[in-house]
Amino acid sequence: xxxxxxxxxxxxxxxLEIALASINGLGVKVLPxxxxxxxxxxxxxxxxxxxxxDLHLPFLDDYDLVAAIRAQEKYRSLPVIVISGETDPDVRxxxxxxxxxxxxxx
Numbered sequence: 001x002x003x004x005x006x007x008x009x010x011x012x013x014x015x016l017e018i019a020l021a022s023i024n025g026l027g028v029k030v031l032p033x034x035x036x037x038x039x040x041x042x043x044x045x046x047x048x049x050x051x052x053x054d055l056h057l058p059f060l061d062d063y064d065l066v067a068a069i070r071a072q073e074k075y076r077s078l079p080v081i082v083i084s085g086e087t088d089p090d091v092r093x094x095x096x097x098x099x100x101x102x103x104x105x106x
Contacts, residue, residue: 007065034057041075081102082103
């Protein structure tokens with residue numbers, strides 16, 4: 001079953017998890033930091049539908065996570081969505097330049 005990976009270190013992902021899990025045939029996995037997300041992504045052939053990630057994460061920030069995702073051939077077209085409390089337009093531009101498909105402010 002394809003799944004969406006949510007990378008978020010806060011505990012407020014329940015509404016997003018519930019919304020995504022209600023989509024028939026789509027699973028959801030939540031990881032609390034960028035390092036664990038990257039380890040999962042490097043494990044092999046995942047049936048991954050998308051990554052939704054916070055910008056500021058423990059151990060590996062979102063900038064590095066997005067760059068690492070895009071550096072892997074198998075994930076170059078994977079949808080990557082960044083959700084952050086950042087409102088600086090330069091941050092939004094930097095994230096998009098690294099390859100994120102969308103940026104939303106919390």
